[in-house]
Amino acid sequence: MKINEIIKEKRIAQGLTQEQVAESLGVSTPAVNKWEKGISYPDITILPSLARLLRVDLNTLLSFKEDLTDIEIGHFLNKLVEIIRSEGFDIGYEKAIDKIHEYPNCDKLILNIATILEGSLFMFAIENIEDYEKDIEKLYVKASNSSDIEIANQATSMLINKYLGREEYEKAQACIDKLPNITFDKTQLQGNLYIKASEFDKASELFENKLISKGNEIFTILRFMMEIALKENRNEDAKYFAEVIEKAIELFDFWDYNSYAAYFHLYSVQKDVDNLIPILDKMLTSMRKTWDISNSKLYKHIKPKENKVDSSEIFLSSFLNALKNDKDNELEFLRDNKEFLELIDKYNK
CATH class of the missing domain: 1.10.260.40 (lambda repressor-like DNA-binding domains)
Known part of the structure; x- marks a missing residue:
């Protein structure tokens, strides 16, 4: 306020x-x-x-207190995405920075704004993109010093990925060293307490969130294992890891996009055009069907987050733009491929 x-x-x-x-x-x-x-x-x-x-x-x-609620942050983020889409990135960026100036100590707001701004950079042909990236990185640095451990860890993880991308390994290592080692998880104790107290909804929601967390952890580990296999030219192993990822996504009732994305990366590295084009088609189709957590019996006690913005179309548009720009030239072998270009045009309509 x-x-x-x-x-x-x-x-x-x-x-x-x-x-x-x-x-x-x-x-x-x-x-x-x-x-x-x-x-x-x-x-x-x-x-x-x-x-x-x-x-x-x-x-x-003096409004220097982080007094924005999660609901207020969510409403602003939805509004910010809509402004960027309808009025352009520059206007959205100004609105975002103004909001941060209004609530300079709201670390959760700062982290989420940084994430949205960074994601939006891929959607538009932005001039002086390097300047924006520097400013966004400063937001992550500020959030990484948050007294809220979860926010600090998320921001630090984002910085690690940035440093790795720029091959600044010493900075990445410093961030990794900063992250705490979690030695004890009280989820099971808390869940058992809820069960004993007949608070079954609370227990179910707690364990369902833990299941999502562990499922994502397994998925991430398998992606890293596949990446290592690809770098070591162990193509059969890499394919096996992609198949295990597909089974894991089905087992945890996760968004099927994730399994297609694993195969997409596999076939991209191998330059396997015959398999890549069909899987890309499935992948793009899945992007238009955002994962609805309420459809799964595994997570029926988790309330879906309020989001009035159609994030699926934003995600699809961003991904198509990344495919066309191909900043890292990873898809150069597809540049003149007729099926690939037709597929991009199909989903751009």
Whole structure:
């Protein structure tokens, strides 16, 4: 909230009238009225007295507190994606930075904004993209120093991937060393407590979230194992890992896009055009069918996140743009392939 909203909310919460606030601070009632309307602001010399009167600290009064709820963050992120789509990346970027200036200590907001901005860079032909990438990286660095361990770890992981991409291995290692080793997981104890207390919905939701987490961990490990096999030219092993990934995705009721993506990477590295084109077709089709967690019996106690933006089309558009640009020249062997070009045109319509 902005300072004018905080003043009004806290005044009402304390049961004070504008006249009483004015009298306590030695100012006029119209002055207090203007503060609450955002027309003018209290003089800096009376801010400590105002904070004491409203029973808040100065950080809260000056909106320097990370007071955005998850719902408020979600609403803003949805709005940001829509702005980027309809008004362009530059406008969306300005809105995002303005929001961060408004809530400079809201690390969760900063991390999510950085993720959306970075993903959006792939969707548009942005000038001075390097400058934007530097600014986005600074956001990740700020979030990596968060007091919230989960946020800090996510941001640090993003930085590691950036450093690895630039072959800055010492920086990547420093980030890896910064990540904590988790030695104890209390999920089972907490879940058992819920069961004993007959709080079965809570227990189910807890274990379902853990299942998703472990399933994603298994999927990621298998992808790394396939990557190692490809780098060592163990093509049969790599194919086997892709097949295991497919089975794992089916077992955990995950989005089928993930299994197609594994095969897509396999055939791309092997330059296997005959298998790559059909799997790319399936992959692009799956992108239009965003994974709906509520369709799985494994996760029926997990509430789907509220998202009014059609993320599937955004994801598809971003991926098609990446295929066309092919910044790393990984698909150069397909550049003049008629089936490949027709497939891109088909899904661009």
